[in-house]
Amino acid sequence: MLKRAEHRAIVAPRGLPDPVLTAGARLRGRRPDGPKEPDILADRRRGRGAQTNISGRYEPRIVEAFDDEWGSLEELPALKTEVQVERARKIITRNQSPDISFDRSINPYRGCEHGCAYCFARPTHANMGLSPGLDFESKLFVKPDAAKLLEKELAERGYEPRTIAIGTNTDPYQPIEREWRVMRQILEVLSKYNHPVGIVTKSALVVRDIDILSSMAERGLAKVALSLTTLDRKIARTLEPRAATPPKRLETMAKLAAAGIPVTVMTAPLIPAINDMELERLLEAGYEAGAREAGYVLLRLPLEVAPIFREWLIANYPDRYTHVMSIIQQMRGGKDYEAEWGVRQRGRGPYAWMIGRRFEMAAKRIGLNVERRKLRTDLFTPPVPIGGQLKLALV
Numbered sequence: 040m041l042k043r044a045e046h047r048a049i050v051a052p053r054g055l056p057d058p059v060l061t062a063g064a065r066l067r068g069r070r071p072d073g074p075k076e077p078d079i080l081a082d083r084r085r086g087r088g089a090q091t092n093i094s095g096r097y098e099p100r101i102v103e104a105f106d107d108e109w110g111s112l113e114e115l116p117a118l119k120t121e122v123q124v125e126r127a128r129k130i131i132t133r134n135q136s137p138d139i140s141f142d143r144s145i146n147p148y149r150g151c152e153h154g155c156a157y158c159f160a161r162p163t164h165a166n167m168g169l170s171p172g173l174d175f176e177s178k179l180f181v182k183p184d185a186a187k188l189l190e191k192e193l194a195e196r197g198y199e200p201r202t203i204a205i206g207t208n209t210d211p212y213q214p215i216e217r218e219w220r221v222m223r224q225i226l227e228v229l230s231k232y233n234h235p236v237g238i239v240t241k242s243a244l245v246v247r248d249i250d251i252l253s254s255m256a257e258r259g260l261a262k263v264a265l266s267l268t269t270l271d272r273k274i275a276r277t278l279e280p281r282a283a284t285p286p287k288r289l290e291t292m293a294k295l296a297a298a299g300i301p302v303t304v305m306t307a308p309l310i311p312a313i314n315d316m317e318l319e320r321l322l323e324a325g326y327e328a329g330a331r332e333a334g335y336v337l338l339r340l341p342l343e344v345a346p347i348f349r350e351w352l353i354a355n356y357p358d359r360y361t362h363v364m365s366i367i368q369q370m371r372g373g374k375d376y377e378a379e380w381g382v383r384q385r386g387r388g389p390y391a392w393m394i395g396r397r398f399e400m401a402a403k404r405i406g407l408n409v410e411r412r413k414l415r416t417d418l419f420t421p422p423v424p425i426g427g428q429l430k431l432a433l434v
Contacts, residue, residue: 083116086280086281087118087173087177087280088153088154088155088176088277088280089161089172090172090350090354092170092173093170093172093346095169095170095171095343096342097166098168118173118177119177120215121178122180123179123180123181124180124181124182124183125149125181126182126184127188129188129192130188131144131145132144132145132146138381138384141202143202143203144205145189145204146182146207146208147181147182147185147205147216147219147225150175150176150178150179151176151213152176152214152215152281153210153241153279153281153282154176155279156277156351157338157340157348159339160175160209161175161347162341162343164178165342167180171342171343171347176281179215181221186224186227189225191422193232193234194421194424196424198421200419202236202416203234203235204237204239205225205239207239210240212240212242212244212245214281216242223247223251226255232420233260233415233420234260234419235259235261235414236260236261237262237263238261238262239263240263240265240266241265241266241279241282241288242283243283243291246295249295249298252295253299256299256300258418259412259418262300262302262303262332264302264303264304265291265295265302265305265330267289267304267305267325268285268307269285269314269321270324271285271317272284272285274314277355278351289325289328290328292328292330293328297329301331301412302325302328302329302330303331303333304321304325304326304334305335306322306333307334307336308338309338311362311367312359312366313359313363318335318397318398318401319397322405326406331406331407331408332411333398333408335394336385337370337386338367339384340367341376341378352364369390370390371387
């Protein structure tokens with residue numbers, strides 16, 4: 040229930056633009072260098088990435104926080120992470136996107152407590168009737184039956200093994216994994232049946248599973264990519280408030296590499312005039328920590344992510360707001376985002392071209408991507424279906 044002292048509901052009548060676009064328009068009209076409105080959510084959202092709880096695109100109302108001077112703001116508690124169980128029927132998600140290297144993935148969790156202001160997965164929370172803002176990082180969903188569902192799907196007749204990507208939407212090693220251990224259970228299933236897996240994370244918790252991952256790596260079944268966004272602690276603290284610090288991520292890379300696990304350094308996302316100047320240093324740091332492959336992705340601002348990121352810019356870098364958004368739109372055909380395949384992750388135009396050439400030259404100079412490790416699928420042994428029988432061996 041909303042506290043009257045904190046919120047006001049604005050009903051969007053039929054025929055008006057989508058609430059998300061309306062929120063974005065309000066932000067674009069706000070002068071970053073003008074007088075600031077009081078941040079009444081500051082204490083409640085301490086340690087979170089989003090500045091507000093922007094209404095999702097399917098909601099009939101836009102909800103804004105404001106102080107009506109009743110003097111009861113101090114009664115509002117700090118935001119706490121809430122976890123709800125989701126009983127999924129399937130756990131492997133398929134895709135046919137031509138600009139990504141995998142056709143299947145697993146997401147053990149919905150929402151992510153890391154709270155990255157730029158996270159392109161935020162809009163998925165609107166599908167749950169929740170906000171892609173603060174709700175996305177504080178109202179989470181866990182799929183405790185993921186490992187059982189995975190084993191069942193691997194046993195389906197006609198299943199053909201290909202690398203399963205994990206962490207491409209929300210981080211599988213976010214803080215609640217310590218308690219729920221869903222990711223570890225998934226790895227146990229994949230290891231048992233010799234199925235390849237590629238992991239993307241920005242969490243140091245992945246080292247907990249080095250025992251499984253190193254065993255899989257020996258069989259050519261596992262690789263891990265660490266997202267290294269910045270080496271600047273100040274930027275990291277505001278941009279990715281509950282993720283591992285940059286030094287901790289480099290330490291994690293070193294531990295994984297020492298255990299024989301192939302490591303990739305992902306310089307993602309690259310944000311113009313915020314962290315893109317660090318590109319070469321990020322690649323060098325990753326290589327020194329043991330990474331031998333690298334990748335990059337330009338900032339993506341689909342749907343509700345655009346106004347959420349604009350709010351973050353206004354709150355943390357008001358002097359760069361106009362410059363950053365101008366470059367972003369230069370790379371996105373004059374818009375905040377283009378969803379076109381082949382363009383959405385790399386952008387277009389001179390600035391995007393320059394970023395691509397800088398990445399290629401730096402990777403070549405440092406010695407990254409000399410060899411791309413391809414994971415094996417020929418070792419896969421499917422589980423026996425419930426009620427099925429073992430294959431007979433010919434002697």
